[in-house]
Amino acid sequence: xxxxxxxxxxxxxxxxxxxxxxxxxxxxxxxxxxxxxxxxxxxxxxxxxxxxxxxxxxxxxxxxxxxxxxxxxxxxxxxxxxxxxxxxxxxxxxxxxxxxxxxxxxxxxxxxxxxxxxxxxxxxxxxxxxxxxxxxxxxxxxxxxxxxxxxxxxxxxxxxxxxxxxxxxxxxxxxxxxxxxxxxxxxxxxxxxxxxxxxxxxxxxxxxxxxxxxxxxxxxxxxxxxxxxxxxxxxxxxxxxxxxxxxxxxxxxxxxxxxxxxxxxxxxxxxxxxxxxxxxxxxxxxxxxxxxxxxxxxxxxxxxxxxxxxxxxxxxxxxxxxxxxxxxxxxxxxxxxxxxxxxxxxxxxxxxxxxxxxxxxxxxxxxxxxxxxxxxxxxxxxxxxxxxxxxxxxxxxxxxxxxxxxxxxxxxxxxxxxxxxxxxxxxxxxxxxxxxxxxxxxxxxxxxxxxxxxxxxxxxxxxxxxxxxxxxxxxxxxxxxxxx
Ligand SMILES: Nc1ncnc2c1ncn2[C@@H]1O[C@H](COP(=O)(O)OP(=O)(O)OP(=O)(O)O)[C@@H](O)[C@H]1O
Numbered sequence: 376x377x378x379x380x381x382x383x384x385x386x387x388x389x390x391x392x393x394x395x396x397x398x399x400x401x402x403x404x405x406x407x408x409x410x411x412x413x414x415x416x417x418x419x420x421x422x423x424x425x426x427x428x429x430x431x432x433x434x435x436x437x438x439x440x441x442x443x444x445x446x447x448x449x450x451x452x453x454x455x456x457x458x459x460x461x462x463x464x465x466x467x468x469x470x471x472x473x474x475x476x477x478x479x480x481x482x483x484x485x486x487x488x489x490x491x492x493x494x495x496x497x498x499x500x501x502x503x504x505x506x507x508x509x510x511x512x513x514x515x516x517x518x519x520x521x522x523x524x525x526x527x528x529x530x531x532x533x534x535x536x537x538x539x540x541x542x543x544x545x546x547x548x549x550x551x552x553x554x555x556x557x558x559x560x561x562x563x564x565x566x567x568x569x570x571x572x573x574x575x576x577x578x579x580x581x582x583x584x585x586x587x588x589x590x591x592x593x594x595x596x597x598x599x600x601x602x603x604x605x606x607x608x609x610x611x612x613x614x615x616x617x618x619x620x621x622x623x624x625x626x627x628x629x630x631x632x633x634x635x636x637x638x639x640x641x642x643x644x645x646x647x648x649x650x651x652x653x654x655x656x657x658x659x660x661x662x663x664x665x666x667x668x669x670x671x672x673x674x675x676x677x678x679x680x681x682x683x684x685x686x687x688x689x690x691x692x693x694x695x696x697x698x699x700x701x702x703x704x705x706x707x708x709x710x711x712x713x714x715x716x717x718x719x720x721x722x723x724x725x726x727x728x729x730x731x732x733x734x735x736x737x738x739x740x741x742x743x744x745x746x747x748x749x750x751x752x753x754x755x756x757x758x759x760x761x762x763x764x765x766x767x768x769x770x771x772x773x774x775x776x777x778x779x780x781x782x783x784x785x786x787x788x789x790x791x792x793x794x795x796x797x798x799x800x801x802x803x804x805x806x807x808x809x810x811x812x813x814x815x816x817x818x819x820x821x822x823x824x825x826x827x828x829x830x831x832x833x834x835x836x837x838x839x840x841x842x843x844x845x846x847x848x849x850x851x852x853x854x855x856x857x858x859x
Pocket of ligand 1: 400561
């Protein structure tokens with residue numbers, strides 16, 4: 376069985392340089408890779424942009440057999456597949472956009488029992504199909520099923536209990552193939568979520584190799600901007616962006632950028648919205664003001680989404696800013712994302728950290744701005760209350776769902792505290808949420824550390840008072856649409 380060979384036999388450094396084009400391993404990458412190659416089950420929790428994917432991609436290249444990667448989002452799968460293909464690794468994905476011809480070709484590769492495919496990205500829903508399971512049994516019988524990687528493993532806990540129950544069925548892998556190592560990777564898991572993932576996947580906690588790294592992203596500049604329903608914060612955002620463009624357009628800077636083949640207005644970023652319809656209208660509004668913006672959400676045709684992602688990744692003119700729902704985010708890897716803006720308070724603390732984590736993956740300073748209003752806070756709480764009412768009151772899984780609701784509420788409350796806080800470094804607040812005891816270097820990389828008094832002033836001027844909010848709430852002013 377792959378994984379029985381000891382990792383010492385593999386040319387890890389050579390493959391890192393030759394195939395992945397990296398000079399050195401980052402901290403613990405080597406240890407994680409060695410553990411999974413030695414056949415251990417592994418749990419890796421590390422900050423966004425740490426380089427978790429390499430920890431299953433490199434073993435897939437050096438080891439024999441195929442690695443199945445369970446991945447939650449289409450954009451993430453396509454992004455990863457594209458980057459592995461650039462490195463000439465045989466990688467495939469089966470998802471809703473795979474053509475019948477390609478699916479047939481991939482299935483035939485599996486059916487022969489000795490697949491040439493090194494990595495196969497699939498959704499948890501696909502893993503439930505009998506036809507796919509049958510093929511995996513064939514591969515396993517030939518000792519060619521190298522390992523199972525569960526990417527963005529927190530989804531097992533966060534989504535598995537309600538709208539994507541297939542995550543809960545992933546225990547099938549361990550019960551069917553106990554000898555095949557599993558590697559779980561996530562940037563965001565509280566202790567409860569970690570335990571839930573381990574239990575759900577049927578892993579033995581006492582044998583599991585656990586690697587927990589810091590959540591800290593010191594190059595991200597966190598900032599909360601305050602707003603209310605009374606005013607449109609579009610102008611605030613637009614003038615901020617235009618100011619950056621104009622600084623980059625000054626003659627010296629512009630000629631420097633031109634010599635590097637860069638445009639002054641290529642300041643790539645993502646604006647996150649809660650509602651699909653708002654993505655299109657905001658992108659159109661930005662375009663009418665001269666910003667190259669494209670919408671991205673699950674309701675758009677696949678071709679439009681693929682075009683938006685490809686143009687943005689390639690820094691193409693007209694594709695500088697993606698206005699997206701959370702369908703775009705988790706795991707997306709583009710190195711020069713200079714800003715992530717949340718147009719409203721996101722649904723969870725984890726979601727906020729994940730999405731903000733798309734910024735600054737090249738290590739350079741990048742802005743993470745969250746526009747916060749108390750009206751949006753109340754809307755988010757209303758959505759939660761409504762979802763709670765819709766839950767079944769009896770039957771299997773009720774207790775799991777109840778616990779899940781409690782977690783969602785706690786996570787949202789923690790994010791509200793993050794937004795309302797004027798007493799602590801934002802990097803520190805994030806570290807505390809994830810019970811991360813390591814260093815949280817900030818310097819001036821958050822609005823509190825930069826100017827705590829100014830923050831208090833802006834908060835007082837920008838937010839509606841709690842009295843006003845509660846009166847409006849009683850009048851039913853914060854009725855909500857469905858989220859994406
Ligand atoms: N050892 C390394 N040296 C240099 N760059 C690396 C190394 N390992 C990974 N990277 C790069 O770091 C970037 C982030 O890696 P990756 O996408 O795997 O992050 P991640 O940990 O999965 O983050 P997220 O949780 O945000 O998805 C990629 O561009 C990758 O090529």
